[in-house]
Each structure stands twice: as C-alpha cells, then as structure tokens.
Amino acid sequence: MKKNYKMIVSYDGTRYYGWEHQPDTDMTIQGKLEAVLEGLRMSEGTGGADASPITVIGAGRTDAGVHARAMTCNVLLDTELTEEALQAYMNRYLPEDISVNDVRICADRFHSRFKAMGKTYRYTCWYGASRPVFDRKYVYVLDRKPDIGRMQAAADLMTGLRDYKSFCGNPRMKKSTVRAVDTVRIEESGSYIRFYIHGSGFLQNMVRIMTGTLLEVGFGDRDPEEIPEILAACDRSRAGFTAPAKGLCLMKVDY
Amino acid sequence: MKKNYKMIVSYDGTRYYGWEHQPDTDMTIQGKLEAVLEGLRMSEGTGGADASPITVIGAGRTDAGVHARAMTCNVLLDTELTEEALQAYMNRYLPEDISVNDVRICADRFHSRFKAMGKTYRYTCWYGASRPVFDRKYVYVLDRKPDIGRMQAAADLMTGLRDYKSFCGNPRMKKSTVRAVDTVRIEESGSYIRFYIHGSGFLQNMVRIMTGTLLEVGFGDRDPEEIPEILAACDRSRAGFTAPAKGLCLMKVDY
Incomplete structure (x- = not known):
C-alpha cells in the first residue's frame, strides 16, 4: 500500500544542476532522491517490472547552484520501513551534500507544490x-x-x-x-x-x-x-x- | 628596510598537507603564503638575485586537513605597502580557502612561535x-x-x-x-x-x-x-x- 511521505531536505547545491530533473545528467537533487528510493524499492522487491517510476515532488524548483536548508517534498511510496528507518536509509545512501532532515507520513491529499502557501x-x-x-x-x-x-x-x-x-x-x-x-x-x-x-x-x-x-x-x-x-x-x-x-x-x- | 609583520590567518585545511612546508608539494599553508609574498617582492623589485627566501613563521604546525580560524604568524618583509594594502594584496592572490584577517607591523623581537603563551x-x-x-x-x-x-x-x-x-x-x-x-x-x-x-x-x-x-x-x-x-x-x-x-x-x- 502506497503512503504519502512528506520530507524536509537540505542540500549544498554547488555540484548540482538544480532541483529538477535535467536531460543528460543525474546531478539534480530530485534525481538523487529518486535514485535512492528506487534502490530501496528494488531491495524490498515492492516494485515489479511494470512499476511506474518514483516521483519526488518538490515545493519548487531551485536553480543550479542554489542551496536549501529546508526544501519540502513529498513522495508516494510502498515500503515496510518506519519513518525513522526511511530517513536513516536515505541518509546512508545519499551523497553527503544532501540530507533528509525529517520524514513523516502525511495525508494523501498533501502536495508539496500545490499546498505551499x-x-x-x-x-x-x-x-x-x-x-x-x-x-x-x-x-x-x-x-x-x-x-x-x-x-x-x-x-x-x-x-x-x-x-x-x-x-x-x-x-x-x-x-x-x-x-x-x-x-x-x-x-x-x-x-x-x-x-x-x-x-x-x-x-x-x-x-x-x-x-x-x-x-x-x-x-x-x-x-x-x-x-x-x-x-x-x-x-x-x-x-x-x-x-x-x-x-x-x-x-x-x-x- | 625589513619590518616584522604579524598576521592573523584563517584557512580551510581540507586541500592542504598542513601548515608546514613539505617536500614535493606546494599545497601547504606556509607555502601558499610565502609564494604570494615572493610574488609581491618580485613585483616591487625589492628582492634581488641573492635575496634569501621569505619565511612565514607560524605559531605552530597544523596537521594535514586541520583548519584554523586564527593562526598567528609573522614575517620579515621589505615592502612599500601599508598594512591594509598588504592584506588586500594577499587576499587578492591567495586561494579562496586561505584568508588574511589582519596585518600589523610589530616589534622586531616578536616571534609567533617562541612568544606564543x-x-x-x-x-x-x-x-x-x-x-x-x-x-x-x-x-x-x-x-x-x-x-x-x-x-x-x-x-x-x-x-x-x-x-x-x-x-x-x-x-x-x-x-x-x-x-x-x-x-x-x-x-x-x-x-x-x-x-x-x-x-x-x-x-x-x-x-x-x-x-x-x-x-x-x-x-x-x-x-x-x-x-x-x-x-x-x-x-x-x-x-x-x-x-x-x-x-x-x-x-x-x-x-
């Protein structure tokens, strides 16, 4: 069962082409977060061959080189991990210039971009x-x-x-x-x-x-x-x- | 006429093999400071062919990878620059992970290592x-x-x-x-x-x-x-x- 996870993320944007996916590079914040979550899905065997890609929705796009102390994002995930274990898993596999500072299961209707005030x-x-x-x-x-x-x-x-x-x-x-x-x-x-x-x-x-x-x-x-x-x-x-x-x-x- | 300059220096030691000169590398803090001061001497034409090398004396040696917010050092220099201009010159030519925070002419007897309490x-x-x-x-x-x-x-x-x-x-x-x-x-x-x-x-x-x-x-x-x-x-x-x-x-x- 997929649940909606709200995450607070900080990053040093120096090495990255911004938050959002870019063609021809994996050096985006969104891309790094999704790659780690895809790895988790593979290790838990919850994906399957026809699974849709995991999408991490950010509150907004930051430009190449811009930093964040508290970007909010959300992602639908089917995982056995607790919130704390999911945070620890992500921080273990993310590069050291990206940190997940908080993970909470939130209402399905929460959308980090549309609900940002x-x-x-x-x-x-x-x-x-x-x-x-x-x-x-x-x-x-x-x-x-x-x-x-x-x-x-x-x-x-x-x-x-x-x-x-x-x-x-x-x-x-x-x-x-x-x-x-x-x-x-x-x-x-x-x-x-x-x-x-x-x-x-x-x-x-x-x-x-x-x-x-x-x-x-x-x-x-x-x-x-x-x-x-x-x-x-x-x-x-x-x-x-x-x-x-x-x-x-x-x-x-x-x- | 050589005067004794006392300097306060901060550095991010990540890229360096410590404070002190090492054979086979110019990646030391002392080496970077001296190289910039040698460049100044050359541009001012105060050295001459038989001039002895400029030596920056630190209060102590920091190991490879160790940082400093306020290392004190001193150096005998013959320059026309004011203290402020000397600081500005050094900060213009030093790499951006080394900063000279203060420059003062001090008594000839001041020695940053021997006088450190x-x-x-x-x-x-x-x-x-x-x-x-x-x-x-x-x-x-x-x-x-x-x-x-x-x-x-x-x-x-x-x-x-x-x-x-x-x-x-x-x-x-x-x-x-x-x-x-x-x-x-x-x-x-x-x-x-x-x-x-x-x-x-x-x-x-x-x-x-x-x-x-x-x-x-x-x-x-x-x-x-x-x-x-x-x-x-x-x-x-x-x-x-x-x-x-x-x-x-x-x-x-x-x-």
Whole structure:
C-alpha cells in the first residue's frame, strides 16, 4: 500500500544542476532522491517490472547552484520501513551534500507544490578586508560595500501583490507573473549582508534579480525611487543583474 | 628596510598537507603564503638575485586537513605597502580557502612561535538523524551518541601540568612531552558536540588523540577512571584513536 511521505531536505547545491530533473545528467537533487528510493524499492522487491517510476515532488524548483536548508517534498511510496528507518536509509545512501532532515507520513491529499502557501529565501553577501573561508561556497563576495539604508528603502518599494515580470528570468513565461511578496529585509552582521525575502511564491531567478537590483541601488548605480518604474515596466531589461546562485538558500516553505 | 609583520590567518585545511612546508608539494599553508609574498617582492623589485627566501613563521604546525580560524604568524618583509594594502594584496592572490584577517607591523623581537603563551583548539563532532550538509568538511560525523557526562568527567582528569607522552602521535619525539592544559570543556548544541581545549602548547596529534580517547569513554568502551593510568603510562598505545583531522580547528593563539 502506497503512503504519502512528506520530507524536509537540505542540500549544498554547488555540484548540482538544480532541483529538477535535467536531460543528460543525474546531478539534480530530485534525481538523487529518486535514485535512492528506487534502490530501496528494488531491495524490498515492492516494485515489479511494470512499476511506474518514483516521483519526488518538490515545493519548487531551485536553480543550479542554489542551496536549501529546508526544501519540502513529498513522495508516494510502498515500503515496510518506519519513518525513522526511511530517513536513516536515505541518509546512508545519499551523497553527503544532501540530507533528509525529517520524514513523516502525511495525508494523501498533501502536495508539496500545490499546498505551499509561502517561501522564505535568504541571499547572503560578504564584504570585508578578510574572506569567508568556511562558507565561501554559500556567499557572494562583494568588492565594494553597498549602502544598507538605500537598499532597504528600495526593498520596501518591492513588496506587495504585484506583477513581478521585470524580475522574471524566463522570457518565455506564459503564466501569470503576479506574486505577493510581504518581506524584503536586509540585515548586516559583521561582514555579512543578508537579504531575507518572504512571499507567496517566486518566478524563475526572481530572488536573485531582486537582490542584484538592490545591490545596484546600494552601490549608487540606481535610486530607490526607480523601483516602482521598474515594476511598472514589466520588462526584465529594466531590472538589475542576476546575483550569483551560490548566495541563495531556500530557508523554509509554509503550509 | 625589513619590518616584522604579524598576521592573523584563517584557512580551510581540507586541500592542504598542513601548515608546514613539505617536500614535493606546494599545497601547504606556509607555502601558499610565502609564494604570494615572493610574488609581491618580485613585483616591487625589492628582492634581488641573492635575496634569501621569505619565511612565514607560524605559531605552530597544523596537521594535514586541520583548519584554523586564527593562526598567528609573522614575517620579515621589505615592502612599500601599508598594512591594509598588504592584506588586500594577499587576499587578492591567495586561494579562496586561505584568508588574511589582519596585518600589523610589530616589534622586531616578536616571534609567533617562541612568544606564543597558549592556544585554543576546537574539535567538532556531529551526531543526529540528519547530516551537516553545509559544514560537512569541518565536523566528524559519529554513528553513535557519546555520553557527554562521562566524557566531561574524563576530560577533567586530563588537565594539569603533565607529561602527555601517551597523547603524542610522534613516536620519535625527543624533546619534553610535558605540557600544561588548563581547559577541556565539552559543549552540546543541537546535533553538535564541541570540545574546547586550551593549553600552553600541544604535541603532534595531541588534541585529536585526546578527543579520540574521550569519545571512547563517551561510547562506554573505556572508563573515565582510566585517564590517570593512561597519562602515567607514557605510552601512546594506551590512549585512544586519533580523531580525524577534519573536525579540528585552531581557534586562537595567546601572546
């Protein structure tokens, strides 16, 4: 009997082509999770020759190189293992840059993407005379110091229920580009500058383009007052650069 | 005119054969620092054909794979650069897993090894159902949970001014193996178990053998009461295993 398992997963995205399956590579988070679960099915003999492939449904797609502290996903499985034993099995066979932090049997109707109500992302920058040796793969090192006050003023103009088409990295996006973003908070701590962004959902590259645009404001290349014009233009070319993937981390998915 | 520069350096030791020069490899921390300073001397033209090699003197040697948050070193240099410019130059040319955090001109008599009064090391273990994805290169993952109380009881018997020959990884050590260790403190925080060890100085592998011995106590394979006997034996084979290098980090050098 298949049951629906909800899982919380963290990963260092450095080596991966993102969450979602890609043709011609097995280096995706989804692919690694499914491969381990296929191995379990084979060892338990619960599959059979005509079994459909196991599909792990993620709350969203993270880009190549983006990290997650708490991606939520779900998967229908027929296994004898308890939740704890399933978690231990996965952590034994997954590569060490992916961890399953929690496994729970959940209602059949739970769908990690359709039921997601919000997401928190964190983008981490570093500026200083020294360098971030121990988390160098998780931060974007700046060569100038951006003005935090200017960036926060611009950030406050980015929130709301809006059309974020100017902040969408996919030029062929056909569906609605309206999203609700309620928080864009910038925190400075020592050499770290962290952007916390919470919203109902995000377009492709949206957090990275928002961060890149805010950094351009922080460097004085743009004014905070330009943000409403950029949003109104619904034109990707009006917004700033796409900040590098390595600084971005999915922190939490709300249900 | 040569001046004496005191530097604070941090490094991720994963890729390196330790602090000290080794034959047949340039992958040492000392070697990388000296290579960058030789490059500076060449660009400034202050060396000359008969110049002696630049030597960076560290407070101590860290083993292959061991990390440092604040290694102190000093080096005699003839350069036009200010302290800040020298730091910036080094961070521009060093690999990204080594950082110079501070540079100060100091008294000529300062010698980072001879003047070192004490050192703090931290050894980090992890035990949990999930895995330490983001600091997996800096922690030793345990497959059982050690008893913290038993380890702290044993740790309290390890301190003092003592002959630590049983905790010395170099069987050909000719010099005194007497050292003063005043702190061995074990802290648990979530899935992390951290050993903080402070002393006047340490023998080769000493912190790692102390940690390995404490873990064996924590796993119930030894009793805390054995520690005085192990110390008295002055015999490496009586102590526990050498905990892996990756968990060890030099935190601070006192002067």
